[in-house]
Amino acid sequence: MKAYEVNFDGLVGPTHNYAGLSVGNVASLKNADQASSPKQGALQGLAKMKALSDMGLKQAVLPPLERPDVYVLRQLGFTGSDEDVIKKASQEAPAVYAATCSASSMWTANACTVSPSADTRDNKVHFTAANLSNKFHRSIESPTTSRVLKAIFNNEQFFAHHQPLPLGDHFGDEGAANHTRFCGDYNQSGVEFFVYGKYAFDNSKPAPTKFPARQTMEASQAIARLHQLDPARTVFAQQHPDVIDAGVFHNDVISVGNQDCLFYHENAFLNTEQVLDDLQAAFSEQPLHFVKVPVNEVSVSDAVNSYLFNSQLVTLSPGHMAIIAPSECHENENVRRYLEQVIELDNPIKEVKIYDVKQSMRNGGGPACLRQRVVLNDDEIKAANQSVFINDELFSTLNAWVEKHYRDQLSEKDLADPQLLVESRAALDELTQILNLGSVYPFQL
Ligand SMILES: NCCC[C@H](NC(=O)CCC(=O)O)C(=O)O
Secondary structure (H helix, E strand, C coil), X not given: CCEEEEEEEECCCCXXXXXXXXXXXXXXXXXXXXXXXXXXXXXHHHHHHHHHHHCCXXXXXXXXXXXXCHHHHHHCCCCCCHHHHHHHHHHHCHHHHHHHHCCHHHCHHHCEEEECHHXXXXXXXXXXXXXXXXXXXXXXXXXXXXXXXXXXXXXXXXXXXXXXXXXXXXXXXXXXXXXXXXXXXXXXXXEEEEEECECCCCCCCCCCCCCCCCCEHHHHHHHHHHCCECHHHXXXXXXXXXXXXXXXXCHHHCEEEECCEEEXXXXXXXXXXXXXXXXXXXXXXXXXXXXXXXXXXXXHHHHHHHCHHHCEEEEEECCEEEEEEECHHHHCHHHHXXXXXXXXXXXXXXXXXXXCCHHHXXXXXXXXXXXXXXXXXXXXXXXXXXXXXXXXXXXXXXXXXXXXXXXXXXXXXXXCCHHXXXXXXXXXXXXXXXXXCCXXXXXXX
């Protein structure tokens, strides 16, 4: 049966803003306190989804979360009506309040890790929502994310859902941003590749010293166990601690894989030769294309500033891949030059397509952060919720929905406006109907 890589992009939420919440993420800190445009952000994201769908790729959408999260604020001792909670929290604990307003669920690469049915022992598609333990504003995403995933992949015959790993630093899990998969055709069994930043239970191992390693080796192994992966077809590798300290907070900021191709920066991994050997040994059916970007052509800082590796690497026809890159890649001379060359080399990457996702980029999220890849075969696609798949009609409905509900501009002081929650709930209530999700948000339960 035929299978496809379906990109599930996160819809940018009505509270999208820049609050400088992510230590270790250069863009997030640099742009803290700038005004954002939730409307522009959502429209940019939708335009990218439409473009990929027009390329013949399967494209779907994941909804934003309810923000500000007044339920978490209540858990933290703020009382009264929702309006009281917002007023008190924004005045008495502005930093905590800002964290509960983040639209960070838009980066759906971090929503979960997915293993396709071709890789799992019980032949189901496995989902584990990421606990995102390392950052408070992200650690509150998983309860609703889990409900949304269950509402979309709602059929026990095909889909298995796991709880997020236990919260806390030891099992810090950032989802698919640190996970990629190699395969022949998408319907064939693949090799799953997990990249972690540190060992949680062994302090003698190398680890970054300046910025946090968000994903642990132990978390990656737990996901592989839960997803019933074949150990002979699973590879674990450590991200180089120096690149984490240079602002590479997820592996998808320094490498991306698709089918038989790994596009990676020379400095991405510890013990790179071993990592490549392990991948090739596990993927014994055919030679992999290892497309190495040399540090003397693109420095780690060029990679972090341009988000070259946070591109999507997609297959447009057999053996013909395109890099879907953010426009920042054209603004960086070295990266622009490299991209002109890479399509001339002997590898499957034949095209570069540039998209403007600047609203997301200013918080450190490029095209790859904005999507969760879910490999599904024909039966699994039929078993999933049909209303989330992008077609011309849904695209125009969602554009109109954004135009109707979203603000043009949002600054820090606007976040404290209780009306923002009222507007967001109205928007999300309508969205659950458009996407046929049932009740998934706390205000609907
Ligand atoms: N995969 C891309 C994730 C980007 C995300 N940025 C943020 O949460 C920044 C939010 C802010 O600073 O307002 C993060 O660091 O996890």
